[in-house]
Amino acid sequence: QIFHWPLILQKRFPIAAIEIIEQVGERFDIAEATIQQAQQNKPLIEYSDQVETLLVRNLHDESLLECVRNEEDKEFLFTGGGIVPSSLLSVTGSKFIHIHPGYLPDVRGADCLLYSILANGRPSASAFYMAPGIDTGDILLAQWLPELELPAIAEADLATHYRLAYSLVDPWVRAVVLRELLNQHSAFAALPGLPQNEADGTTYHFMHDKLRRMALDRLFSRS
Numbered sequence: 001q002i003f004h005w006p007l008i009l010q011k012r013f014p015i016a017a018i019e020i021i022e023q024v025g026e027r028f029d030i031a032e033a034t035i036q037q038a039q040q041n042k043p044l045i046e047y048s049d050q051v052e053t054l055l056v057r058n059l060h061d062e063s064l065l066e067c068v069r070n071e072e073d074k075e076f077l078f079t080g081g082g083i084v085p086s087s088l089l090s091v092t093g094s095k096f097i098h099i100h101p102g103y104l105p106d107v108r109g110a111d112c113l114l115y116s117i118l119a120n121g122r123p124s125a126s127a128f129y130m131a132p133g134i135d136t137g138d139i140l141l142a143q144w145l146p147e148l149e150l151p152a153i154a155e156a157d158l159a160t161h162y163r164l165a166y167s168l169v170d171p172w173v174r175a176v177v178l179r180e181l182l183n184q185h186s187a188f189a190a191l192p193g194l195p196q197n198e199a200d201g202t203t204y205h206f207m208h209d210k211l212r213r214m215a216l217d218r219l220f221s222r223s
Contacts, residue, residue, distance in 0.1 A: 003041045006167040009160070010039070019151045020168045027146040028176045035172065060085050068094060075188035077178075078130060086132050096130040097188065099174040103142050104128055105201035108135040113170050114215035115204045121218065122147040123169070125177040129193050134203055138193025141181050145173060152220040158209060161216045169219075 010017040025032045044051045056064045059080075065087055068076070074093040078084060084096055102112030103124035109115075116124040124144045131137035148169065153161070185191055207215065 003039060005163045006039050009164055009167055013153055013156065013164075016151050016153050016164075017168065020164065023148060023150060024169060024172050027148060028172055030172060030175070035168075038171070059083075059088065064088070065091070073189075077188075083134075084130055089130060089132060095188075095191075097127060097140065097191075098130050099178050100126050100128060100135050101170055101173050102126065102135070102204075103144055104135060104139050105196045105198075107204065108201055109204035110206045111212070112204060113165060113173060114207060114212060114219070116144075117148075117219050118211065118215040120144065123173045125173045127177050127181045128196075129191075133198065136196055136198055138195050140191050140193050141177055141184070143177055143180065145176060148219060149222045150220045151222045152217075158213055158216065161220055162212060165216065165219060 021032055021035050024030065025035055054063065054067055059082060068088055068091050074091070074095060076094065076096045078096045078098045088094070089096060100108075100112065101123065102108060102116055104126040107116055107119070107124060113123055116122065122144055124142070126135075126142040127140040128135065129137040129140065150164075150169075153164075156164070181191075
């Protein structure tokens with residue numbers, strides 16, 4: 001499913017999609033070929049030395065908990081959606097790293113790519129250790145990223161611009177911070193984290209359409 005909208009939107013708006021990819025690549029120092037190749041639905045073994053498949057009902061599945069308990073390496077990169085249950089987070093020695101599209105602790109919660117742009121005019125992202133609560137774990141790296149001025153598409157509605165933002169921008173906002181985290185450390189084990197104060201910052205919720213329009217107008221600002 002994650003390949004659906006990027007491919008559909010690039011077919012519907014090929015010129016605008018190319019401009020978006022070019023600007024994201026230039027501002028974030030990512031090769032355009034890398035962005036294009038990421039849209040291809042290749043098997044995971046293309047990117048990994050070893051792949052193990054585990055069929056689970058959801059993140060609360062007992063077989064997933066048992067798998068995490070039995071892993072020798074306890075540093076996990078969580079790339080899915082949803083809330084990781086405390087049963088997984090509390091496994092002895094385990095650490096779950098997540099890349100959140102917002103500057104922590106200032107920008108927590110949902111739609112944070114757009115809240116970052118609405119509040120500060122540019123995207124941001126943070127790598128952090130997951131903990132119970134919404135984006136409240138120890139911060140490994142938080143960064144404000146370069147401003148983007150993407151082409152507005154006159155014939156595209158609000159939902160389409162939203163899908164463009166989350167198909168062609170959001171993944172690379174996260175990737176930039178993950179890349180920098182990897183550049184700063186030789187391994188994932190025992191990374192130094194900065195504890196958060198839950199009273200700091202703001203936890204945002206999914207945007208109302210009026211706010212979403214304001215944020216997307218700011219992101220897709222080039223006529």
